[in-house]
Amino acid sequence: MNSDVVPHFSIALQYALRLKPGDRARLLETLRQDQAIVLAHSLGLTKREAQIFALLSQGLRNSEIANRLFVSTRTVDHHVSAVLGKLGVPTRAAAIALAATSTTPDRSRTGT
Numbered sequence: 001m002n003s004d005v006v007p008h009f010s011i012a013l014q015y016a017l018r019l020k021p022g023d024r025a026r027l028l029e030t031l032r033q034d035q036a037i038v039l040a041h042s043l044g045l046t047k048r049e050a051q052i053f054a055l056l057s058q059g060l061r062n063s064e065i066a067n068r069l070f071v072s073t074r075t076v077d078h079h080v081s082a083v084l085g086k087l088g089v090p091t092r093a094a095a096i097a098l099a100a101t102s103t104t105p106d107r108s109r110t111g112t
Helices: 006-018 021-042 047-056 062-069 073-087 092-101
Strands: none
Touching: 047 062, 047 073, 047 092, 062 073, 073 092
16 A cells, blocks of 8 residues: 555544444445446546446446446446456456446456
């Protein structure tokens, strides 16, 4: 971790530990979503694809993502395919694993 970030992280952690359990869970979920979006942008995803990737990384089904974003399931299907292609991963599970580990996939295996 970057040494410039450590003091800020320490303060944020101290604050998070003072939160009620439900509030703490919401904060952690927001941080996970933000992490997925930052990773998505670094991998060249569009804003909408980054949103899809963040929701996908939470384990949501396409119909659930569609409901949250007020679009059709077919539109989400298209975005999920685009996300998987750009990430160079074959499955949703692989995309979720990528979000969880915050590493980039080995693109040499996928030919991208």
